[in-house]
Amino acid sequence: MRSPALRHVLTHLITPLLMCVGMGLAYMGAFVTPEPHHLPVAVVGTTPQAKVFAQTVKDTAGEKLDVRTVATRADAVGLLRSREVTGAYVPSAKAPELLVASAASDMGAMAVEKVFTPVAAGQGVPLKITDVARPVADDPTGQGLFFLMIAVSIGSYASVAAIGAAGAALALRVRALLAVGVSVVVGCVGALLAGPVFHLAHHDLAGVWGMAWLYSAGILLIGVGLHTFLKRWTTLTMMVLFVMLNFTSSGGLFQPELQNAFFGTLHAFWNGAGFVEGVRSLLYFGDDGLGRTVWTLVLWLLAGVLVTAVAAVHEGRTRREAAPAGNGVEAGAASAAPETGRTGRRHAKDEAARHAEDEAARHAEDEAARDAEREAEEEAEESVGV
Numbered sequence: 001m002r003s004p005a006l007r008h009v010l011t012h013l014i015t016p017l018l019m020c021v022g023m024g025l026a027y028m029g030a031f032v033t034p035e036p037h038h039l040p041v042a043v044v045g046t047t048p049q050a051k052v053f054a055q056t057v058k059d060t061a062g063e064k065l066d067v068r069t070v071a072t073r074a075d076a077v078g079l080l081r082s083r084e085v086t087g088a089y090v091p092s093a094k095a096p097e098l099l100v101a102s103a104a105s106d107m108g109a110m111a112v113e114k115v116f117t118p119v120a121a122g123q124g125v126p127l128k129i130t131d132v133a134r135p136v137a138d139d140p141t142g143q144g145l146f147f148l149m150i151a152v153s154i155g156s157y158a159s160v161a162a163i164g165a166a167g168a169a170l171a172l173r174v175r176a177l178l179a180v181g182v183s184v185v186v187g188c189v190g191a192l193l194a195g196p197v198f199h200l201a202h203h204d205l206a207g208v209w210g211m212a213w214l215y216s217a218g219i220l221l222i223g224v225g226l227h228t229f230l231k232r233w234t235t236l237t238m239m240v241l242f243v244m245l246n247f248t249s250s251g252g253l254f255q256p257e258l259q260n261a262f263f264g265t266l267h268a269f270w271n272g273a274g275f276v277e278g279v280r281s282l283l284y285f286g287d288d289g290l291g292r293t294v295w296t297l298v299l300w301l302l303a304g305v306l307v308t309a310v311a312a313v314h315e316g317r318t319r320r321e322a323a324p325a326g327n328g329v330e331a332g333a334a335s336a337a338p339e340t341g342r343t344g345r346r347h348a349k350d351e352a353a354r355h356a357e358d359e360a361a362r363h364a365e366d367e368a369a370r371d372a373e374r375e376a377e378e379e380a381e382e383s384v385g386v
Helices: 004-031 048-064 073-081 106-123 144-166 172-197 205-244 261-266 271-284 290-385
Strands: 039-044 065-070 087-090 097-100 128-131
Touching (some): 039 048, 039 073, 048 065, 048 106, 065 073, 073 087, 073 097, 087 106, 097 106, 144 172, 144 271, 172 205, 172 290, 271 290
Parallel strands (some): 039 065, 097 128
Antiparallel strands (some): 087 097
């Protein structure tokens, strides 16, 4: 291709086009056709009739439902509040009841209602629906936490481009400290959004900030470390890790049992799921399961520390390898100075030539610096634009 400018543009178009493909595959694969897969439900009762009913439901649903029986309604409520089941059906000839916990998943509660409403209708009686863990009135669907995660994610991975590209001249330890500092600020923004601004969190706001900080710090440190190796491809990599695979497996819109096996499996250990489920535990389920989600975020943070440490070793080795060459050039210039002084005017032309070469070298360095600056600006704009 003869035009460098056109080649430059086409090269930069690779990233958004790959993002287009990746986002389409990820979002449509995860969200377009939600279907139950081993959705856990319970039937209350120990009588033979209750057990026969539970087996009938299981046989009819096939692999869509995992049906168990529990002895009492209180047992069913306990399973819902520990998020071990999505719904529990209390059979009755006159007043059947369906227990749900919509704070765990509004879509999951709706899926269970679709299963058991026809059962009650077949008996000719209305189905009473009781929500044992309802989201706050300011977040009636419970999906506000998903959008909170998106806001914290964008603040985190977009900052990676600014720190990695614009701060490329800084030592990696300085960039790492900047990443930690930015994560504190992003955590504060997340807490403000969850509390005073949109009132998603009516209590435990400090805990929400802690979860947001852990989540953001892990993303930032991973990104800053990867930037050493990937440069302008860091944005695409961050989009894959923390948007395409992260938002889709977080459980913020659909619980994993309503998604295909791939995204359902990611939900078990991906950091977005750790954040969403951890904040749900804080706000709605009495800290049940909080320890596991915190450890998920801590492990992602440790992964970021490890990636950053590897990058620091790599940059240190690169600097040490470049140092001898620079020292050799300086030594050559020093030895040439006495020679120039002795030869005087006879080598005036050589001096002028060397001066011209120095000017050309400085011009080349300035041009390289401008190119690097343009590259940094393009990377930052590309990241923030996405």
